[in-house]
Amino acid sequence: METALLSRKDQIDQTATALFRTRGFAATSMRELAAALGMEAGSIYSHIRSKEELLHRICFRLAEEFFAGFDEATADDALPAAPRLRRAVESHVRVLTTDSAASAVFLHEWRHLSEPARTEFLALRERYEAGFRELIAEGATAGELYAPDPAFAALTLLASLNWLPNWYRPGGPLAPTDIAHRLANQLLFGLEVRC
Amino acid sequence: METALLSRKDQIDQTATALFRTRGFAATSMRELAAALGMEAGSIYSHIRSKEELLHRICFRLAEEFFAGFDEATADDALPAAPRLRRAVESHVRVLTTDSAASAVFLHEWRHLSEPARTEFLALRERYEAGFRELIAEGATAGELYAPDPAFAALTLLASLNWLPNWYRPGGPLAPTDIAHRLANQLLFGLEVRC
DNA sequence: TACTAAGCCTAACGTTCGTTAGCAAAGAAA
DNA sequence: TTTCTTTGCTAACGAACGTTAGGCTTAGTA
CATH class of the missing domain: 1.10.357.10 (Tetracycline Repressor, domain 2)
Incomplete structure (x- = not known):
């Protein structure tokens, strides 16, 4: 396995944090978040259960x-x-x-x-x-x-x-x-x- | 005309302000706003041009x-x-x-x-x-x-x-x-x- | 070699979104 | 009486939403 500095899940958390900060939680869509990560919206759900879980964490x-x-x-x-x-x-x-x-x-x-x-x-x-x-x-x-x-x-x-x-x-x-x-x-x- | 304390438009502004405050602009839907005013979502557009106009004002x-x-x-x-x-x-x-x-x-x-x-x-x-x-x-x-x-x-x-x-x-x-x-x-x- | 587990894809689901069109009621103005 | 304005309704539009199912690829493990 590639030894990444951040696990994929941590990358998602970090990108979500940045987006939630600038655009707000409600105004940030999963498709936006996925685009910022270079992936598709559905793929995020391999790592998390829901959008709110991100905010909760x-x-x-x-x-x-x-x-x-x-x-x-x-x-x-x-x-x-x-x-x-x-x-x-x-x-x-x-x-x-x-x-x-x-x-x-x-x-x-x-x-x-x-x-x-x-x-x-x-x-x-x-x-x-x-x-x-x-x-x-x-x-x-x-x-x-x-x-x-x-x-x-x-x-x-x-x-x-x-x-x-x-x-x-x-x-x-x-x-x-x-x-x-x-x-x-x-x-x-x-x-x-x-x- | 009924001499209301607040014109309908002002009532809309006021109710929108309260909702935007507690739930946030992005998380407040026009249908929610309409319900709080006792009317239907489409009816609001007799008084305003868009949701953002409310925030702008x-x-x-x-x-x-x-x-x-x-x-x-x-x-x-x-x-x-x-x-x-x-x-x-x-x-x-x-x-x-x-x-x-x-x-x-x-x-x-x-x-x-x-x-x-x-x-x-x-x-x-x-x-x-x-x-x-x-x-x-x-x-x-x-x-x-x-x-x-x-x-x-x-x-x-x-x-x-x-x-x-x-x-x-x-x-x-x-x-x-x-x-x-x-x-x-x-x-x-x-x-x-x-x- | 066969098997397993990540990781991501496409396609679609049911729902909700902001907004519009067209119409009806009701009172004010003529 | 007729006309106009205000105010609201119903129904629907296309778009975007969060989320899911199922399948493909790739790399590590046995």
């Missing part, structure tokens, strides 16, 4: 990556909440930049999952957001952070980060780690000059 | 509202950049909250516009973002704001705001003006406690 794989990164970033209990939050932000940015196409699909196309996957996905997302919320709340009670409403702060913070796949392009002027540092700084220090 | 109407709000908020040249930025943020939030369904469509579904509308739309959006960018840059050179990279700051700021339609619900615990103030504060002052 993309969304849940990324959920796993976000969780793994967050857990690793916040594992050190000795650290105060503020630096742990900073590390969580950097981890989130790392996932967004290393797999920005899949991230965009994860963020925008999940609603085309049918039940029960959709509910399951939303539960995962809520649990992830709760992680940030609790980190911010911890920092607030410890006096490290100013956050009268941790839930509100967490929403705003993740919103800023999640916009990233909309403009980030690999090989641009800013490296992923630069972006992570800048975002963390801007979100933690704000725009207004310090007193 | 929603997107460009909101673009106008964003511009009108921004222009009014930043018209006072006597004011320093920082308070004008704050007013622009509040105006943006006002549009997002008073018409959150249309805002969500504006933010997510524009890519289903076909050319040349799509390019035209993106040019408008870029011009709007440039307004924020220049305001931040002005504040930075005047020493009012700390923003080493105004473009980056503008992206992050708008990202935080544009996430709003994803969680805002009219009649929730926070009134739109509260939200606007909190967002402006958090973005301008940051999360970290001040020195």
Whole structure:
């Protein structure tokens, strides 16, 4: 057998991710996907069961990556909440930049999952957001952070980060780690000059 | 003629906006839209020319509202950049909250516009973002704001705001003006406690 | 050599899509 | 009364949709 860098199934996943990102899940046809892979639409079904399976795999794989990164970033209990939050932000940015196409699909196309996957996905997302919320709340009670409403702060913070796949392009002027540092700084220090 | 609160055409626009928001433009069929209006699919074409015309009207109407709000908020040249930025943020939030369904469509579904509308739309959006960018840059050179990279700051700021339609619900615990103030504060002052 | 398993093809299935044509009812304007 | 406009209907159009069945080719295995 040819030792391909990517198995055919992985190629399908990757091409589907790119198409779902730019055209959206619903507007991407199996024939389009097949054409991008240089094959016929029917042939794809030798590798997958359905179009939705593709979306399902993309969304849940990324959920796993976000969780793994967050857990690793916040594992050190000795650290105060503020630096742990900073590390969580950097981890989130790392996932967004290393797999920005899949991230965009994860963020925008999940609603085309049918039940029960959709509910399951939303539960995962809520649990992830709760992680940030609790980190911010911890920092607030410890006096490290100013956050009268941790839930509100967490929403705003993740919103800023999640916009990233909309403009980030690999090989641009800013490296992923630069972006992570800048975002963390801007979100933690704000725009207004310090007193 | 019956003096309806909304003309039939406006009812169609409004129902289409709600459906496009929750299911997406591509995944919303004309038959679904018709059913939600209590009519048949073919009948809609007595009022509109095409499905895309609906999307076009929603997107460009909101673009106008964003511009009108921004222009009014930043018209006072006597004011320093920082308070004008704050007013622009509040105006943006006002549009997002008073018409959150249309805002969500504006933010997510524009890519289903076909050319040349799509390019035209993106040019408008870029011009709007440039307004924020220049305001931040002005504040930075005047020493009012700390923003080493105004473009980056503008992206992050708008990202935080544009996430709003994803969680805002009219009649929730926070009134739109509260939200606007909190967002402006958090973005301008940051999360970290001040020195 | 014969057998097996991938991988892809063609052809077609039943369904749904956006849209159109032609007609009917009903009220406003003349 | 006649005419026109508005609004909606039914029925259908061609196209595109996701998916399946069955067969062919090729490469690895026994």
